[in-house]
Amino acid sequence: MSTTLLSAKNITRRFGGLVAIDRVSVDLNQGSVHAVIGTNGAGKSTLVSVLSGEIPPNEGNITMLGKDITRWPQPDRARAGLGRSYQRTTIFPSLSVHENCRISAQSNHQKFWRWAFPASKCTYSNEAADRALELAGLAEFADRPAGLLSHGGKRQLEIAMCLATHPKVLLLDEPLAGMGAEETDRMLNLLDSLKKEHAILLVEHDMDAVFRISDEITVMVNGCVIAHGDPESIRNNPDVQTAYLGEEE
Numbered sequence: 001m002s003t004t005l006l007s008a009k010n011i012t013r014r015f016g017g018l019v020a021i022d023r024v025s026v027d028l029n030q031g032s033v034h035a036v037i038g039t040n041g042a043g044k045s046t047l048v049s050v051l052s053g054e055i056p057p058n059e060g061n062i063t064m065l066g067k068d069i070t071r072w073p074q075p076d077r078a079r080a081g082l083g084r085s086y087q088r089t090t091i092f093p094s095l096s097v098h099e100n101c102r103i104s105a106q107s108n109h110q111k112f113w114r115w116a117f118p119a120s121k122c123t124y125s126n127e128a129a130d131r132a133l134e135l136a137g138l139a140e141f142a143d144r145p146a147g148l149l150s151h152g153g154k155r156q157l158e159i160a161m162c163l164a165t166h167p168k169v170l171l172l173d174e175p176l177a178g179m180g181a182e183e184t185d186r187m188l189n190l191l192d193s194l195k196k197e198h199a200i201l202l203v204e205h206d207m208d209a210v211f212r213i214s215d216e217i218t219v220m221v222n223g224c225v226i227a228h229g230d231p232e233s234i235r236n237n238p239d240v241q242t243a244y245l246g247e248e249e
Contacts, residue, residue, distance in 0.1 A: 002029035005199040006051070006082070006169045011060035013043075013050055020046040022223045023060070028169055028199035033191060035202045035210045038220035044203045045087065047220075048171050051201070052084045053077040064169060078107075083162030084171040089154050093147025097138055097157055100146050101129035105164040128164045136160035137190060152183030156190065163194075170200045176209055188213050211235060219243075 006028040013021045021043040028034050036044050049055045051062060053074035061070045069077055078084075092100050105128035133139045136156050141149065146157055155175050162170060172191075176184050184206070191200060191213055204210050210217065210231075217234045219227040227237045234240055 002031050004029050006062070006064045006201075008047075008051060008062045009060055011047065011050055011057045011062070013046055013055065014058050019223050021050070021220075024220070024223075024225055025060075026201070026218055028201050029216075030168070030197070030199050031195055032215040033195050033200045033202055033213050034216045034218065035204060035214040036218045036220060037204065037207070037210055041222070042220040043223040044220060045173055046223075048084065048173050048201070048203055052082060052171055078165060078167075081166070081168040082171065083165055083167030083169065085155075085158045085162060085173060085175055087174045087177065089151075089158065091146045091154055091157055091161070093145065095146055096143050097146050097149065097160075098129050098133065098142040100157060101132045101160050101164040102126055104161040105129050105132070107165065125164075128166065132160040132163035135163050135194065137186065150183065152179050152186060155179070155183075155187065159190065159194075168198060170194065170198050172200065173203045174205065175202070176204055176206050184209055 004027045009025045010023045011021055011025070012019065012023055024047060026034065026036070036047060038044050050057050053072055057070065061068060063069065064077070065081060067080070069080065092103070102125045105125040106122060133142055136159055138153065138156055138160055141153065146154065149157060159172070159175065176187055179187065188209060191202070194200065202214065214231055217229065217231055218225055219234060219240050221243045226243060227234055227240050
């Protein structure tokens with residue numbers, strides 16, 4: 001039986017009179033890639049922002065690793081084991097690939113009292129960065145300026161930066177955006193290798209990739225969940241075909 005690492009129940013988020021997400025529930029299980037799909041404006045990124053702690057829910061509750069984190073701020077959730085990537089690339093392009101990961105690891109292992117000690121010499125942060133780059137398939141590029149990586153390499157680096165903080169839950173917002181076929185294959189292979197030790201939520205528009213990698217799929221329309229299940233059941237769901245895939249019954 002899979003272990004649920006993060007559970008969100010009846011999450012609602014309003015912006016004034018707009019209900020961006022309406023009583024949405026998701027469970028993220030270790031060993032599983034859980035995709036959330038829907039057209040633009042469906043509420044997918046808002047859901048990720050609520051789960052990560054960037055914005056609070058108006059209603060509902062969130063638990064992670066058995067703790068109620070509904071009111072926890074984003075930094076506390078990150079330190080507790082939650083990693084997030086964004087739609088836009090968020091790296092330090094002038095720093096090396098390794099330094100990007102080291103800084104991420106350092107944020108999760110702060111020692112303010114050692115103000116005179118060079119952060120670059122921190123054994124914990126360097127080892128965490130090395131491990132993350134190995135997991136993400138970027139070890140050979142450790143000394144390369146991050147800005148010189150390919151687009152796909154930069155997206156891999158973002159995941160490596162998450163991994164450097166030793167997360168158990170990964171929230172990935174459109175990690176395949178702008179990738180070609182070869183880069184997509186590399187990213188999907190990476191996600192497949194990571195899911196054994198992590199629970200992964202994937203927001204993605206590439207349906208071929210979603211059906212290839214996902215174990216569970218939640219479909220959202222106008223802030224509401226209209227379907228949830230395995231890829232085959234979602235592919236054959238008439239409501240999904242009509243509302244999202246644009247097919248007639």
